[in-house]
Amino acid sequence: MLEYLTDADDPRLSDYTRLRDVELRKSIEAERGLFLAEGEKVIRRAIGAGFPIRSVLTTRRWLASLEDVLGDATVYVVSDEIMSGIAGFQVHRGALASMERLPLPAVDTLLKGATRLLVLEDLVDHSNVGAIFRSAAALGVDGVVLSPRCADPLYRRAVKVSMGAVFSIPYARMDDWFEGLARLRDAGFQTLALTPDQTVTPLDRVPPADRVALLLGAEGDGLSSHWLAEADLAVCIPMSAAAMATGVDSLNVVAAAAIACHGLMRTAAG
CATH class of the missing domain: 3.30.1330.30 (Ribosomal protein L30/S12)
Structure with a gap:
């Protein structure tokens, strides 16, 4: 009409x-x-x-x-x-x-059929959230779990940046940030905390696992100390020696997410 x-x-x-x-x-x-x-x-x-x-x-x-x-x-x-x-x-x-809007699935429902997940902790920038959803959808991630304070994937800016990828990949929102990772472990997921710290395990050296959840923190602050401590393993994307020498010791969260999503698919293939 x-x-x-x-x-x-x-x-x-x-x-x-x-x-x-x-x-x-x-x-x-x-x-x-x-x-x-x-x-x-x-x-x-x-x-x-x-x-x-x-x-x-x-x-x-x-x-x-x-x-x-x-x-x-x-x-x-x-x-x-x-x-x-x-x-x-x-x-x-x-x-x-x-x-x-349609009702969001419960976290437990999302976990049932998934083997590769992204878990976003307190990302409040809608553009970053949209771009991460686009990478996750393009690279075969099964779903995204959001912490309670994470930005809304259906906010206009997130939808636009994702080019509609927020509609094609399932997601759910935790109702308990403090115990949220325990629910993932109980469902059989290995939790990997992505950090710029170059002394931890490189992502490409993580042994394959049946179910993996990769944790991403906000731009700047990164993951909380609680989630870093709760994760099964801290992982990093290795920076080149030349980059480190010039002070480039990390990637922004969107670039890191794209590389990490590709790495998750490698571990899925074994």
Whole structure:
């Protein structure tokens, strides 16, 4: 159903307003049980993953590119000026969709069919979370477990950076940070704590194991001392001697995650 709107303050557009206000968006999305998908490709992936559409906001220029997947969804069509004014930025490929969230699986449910997991502790940067999900999906990781304070993978920025990969890889959120790793061990997972410390075991020298969970900490601070102590083994990505000599002793968390995901698949192959 198409509705042509000419007023940026129209209450029907309330799902889309003030997208740059992160704290406001967190409260709105939690309250309404929604998330936003930006751009044709991401919207298609969200629909393909089974997320129900609340509504779509687009311009005349981009309407035709989505018509085949929108069905009878409510579509608000506005001018380019109104679109930019509502969002506060140039919308990628001219379309936003407000989608209904689906219930997250319990951590125990996610663990049942998995052999290779990433576990993210307190990553609060949405771009980093989205990029890590993209690497995990591309490199065959079975799922992602989030600590209670980890950023929301369905926040608009995370969804966009992941190119919709957050829809294709299952994830769950811990309800108990302190005892969370114990549940992984009880399920038969070897827990590997990734650290920049070059004195620990290199990731490529870890013996193969049937079930492995790789722990990643926030950019800068890294993993907490509690999780480092609780993990079965601390591992690192070896830095070259030349890099170390110039003070480059670590990678950012996104690059490290990509390399580590590839390493997890190596251990899976044995």
